[in-house]
C-alpha cells in the first residue's frame with residue numbers, strides 16, 4: 001500500500017523522494033548545531049519574538065518555493081499531491097537541521113483541512129497557496145472574555161451592510177496575533193437564532209481599519225498571546241467560509257485539528273523523558289525505585305503520544321476521519337505534560353525550583369508551563385465532555401441554552 005505510515009525500508013518511490021528532500025535540505029538549511037539539552041525556547045522580548053516568527057515564516061516560504069510544503073495538498077493549490085509517508089520522510093530528514101515553521105505550521109494544521117472541507121473552489125485557489133507558503137499568516141480569533149469553553153456563546157457582532165459585514169467586539173488569548181496578517185474570526189451574525197446557529201466563520205485582513213492588537217505580557221515577560229479589539233471593521237462577505245450563520249461547522253473542524261496538532265506536537269520539541277533521566281542522574285536519583293518507575297512511565301507515555309499523533313495526523317493529511325478522537329490524544333498529552341512537570345520537581349527538589357543554572361531553568365519552565373496545553377485549544381474538562389458525548393455516546397450535559405435565541409441567554 002503506497003499510503004503506509006510506518007515502513008522500515010523505503011520503496012523505490014520513497015527512496016527517490018528521500019533523496020530529493022536530502023538534497024533540498026543540504027542546499028537550503030543549516031545542520032542543527034549541538035545545543036544544550038536544557039535550552040528552552042522562550043522569547044521574553046518583542047524583538048526576538050518577532051525575529052523568530054519571521055525566521056520560521058521564511059523557512060515555510062523556502063519549502064513552498066521548492067515544492068516541499070503542503071506535501072499532501074493538491075498540486076494545483078501549491079501542494080505536492082503526496083500522502084502521509086511524504087510528510088513522515090520529510091520530518092525524518094528535517095529533524096537534523098536547524099529549521100522550523102513555528103506558529104505557521106500550527107495554522108496550516110488548523111486552517112488547511114478546514115479550507116479543503118468548507119471553502120469554495122475560488123476561496124481554496126486564493127487562500128490555500130498563500131497559507132501553505134506563509135504569505136498569509138493566520139491567527140485564531142475565537143475566544144472572548146465571556147466565551148472560552150462556551151465558545152458558541154460568543155458575542156462579537158457582525159452586521160451585514162451590502163457586500164460587507166461590519167464587525168465590532170473583542171477577542172482574547174489570540175496566539176501570535178501581533179505578528180499575523182490574517183485572522184480566522186468567529187462572529188455573531190444572527191442573535192435571534194440559538195447560539196450554535198447564528199455564528200459565521202470569516203477570514204479578516206488584520207490590517208483592516210478598526211483592528212487593534214494588544215499583546216498580553218505574561219509573568220515570564222513573554223507575550224505569546226494578545227487581546228484583539230474590533231471596532232466597526234468592514235469584512236467582505238466573500239471572506240465567509242462555509243454558510244453565513246453556519247460557522248459552527250468549520251469552527252469545529254478547526255478545533256478538532258487544533259486538538260490533534262497540540263496533542264501530537266507535544267512531543268515534537270524533543271524528548272522530555274530523556275531530560276528527566278539525565279536530571280535523575282545529576283541528582284543521584286537513578287537508584288530510587290519510585291523514580292525509576294516514573295521515568296519508565298514517562299518514556300512509555302512519550303511513545304504512546306508519538307504513535308497516536310502519527311495515526312491521527314496521517315488520517316488528517318488524507319482528509320479522512322481520524323481513527324482516534326483527537327480529544328483523546330490531547331487529553332492524554334496534557335495529563336502527561338503535567339506529570340512530567342511534577343516529576344521534574346520530585347527529582348530535582350528545591351534546587352530545581354530556586355536554582356539559577358540552566359538545568360534548574362529547565363525544571364522551572366516545565367513546572368510553570370505544565371498546564372498551558374491543558375487550557376489552549378479547549379480545556380481538559382471540555383475535551384472530556386467531547387469524548388463522553390462523541391466517542392462514548394453518553395447523554396449530553398443538561399443545558400437550557402441550546403434552543404432559545406442567543407440574545408436571551410444570560411451572560412456575565
Ligand SMILES: Cc1cc2nc3c(=O)[nH]c(=O)nc-3n(C[C@H](O)[C@H](O)[C@H](O)COP(=O)(O)OP(=O)(O)OC[C@H]3O[C@@H](n4cnc5c(N)ncnc54)[C@H](O)[C@@H]3O)c2cc1C
Nearest residue numbers: 140141142143148149173174175372375376377378379381
Ligand atoms: C497557551 C494558550 C493559547 C491560546 N491561544 C488561543 C488562540 O490563538 N485563539 C483563541 O481564540 N484562543 C486561544 N486560547 C484561549 C483558549 O481557547 C481558552 O483559554 C480556553 O478555551 C478556555 O476558556 P477560558 O479561558 O475562557 O476558561 P473558561 O471557559 O472560563 O473555563 C474556566 C474553567 O471552567 C471549566 N469549565 C468551563 N466549562 C465547563 C464545563 N461545561 N464542564 C466542566 N468544566 C468546565 C474549564 O475547564 C476551566 O477549568 C489560548 C489559551 C492558551 C492557554
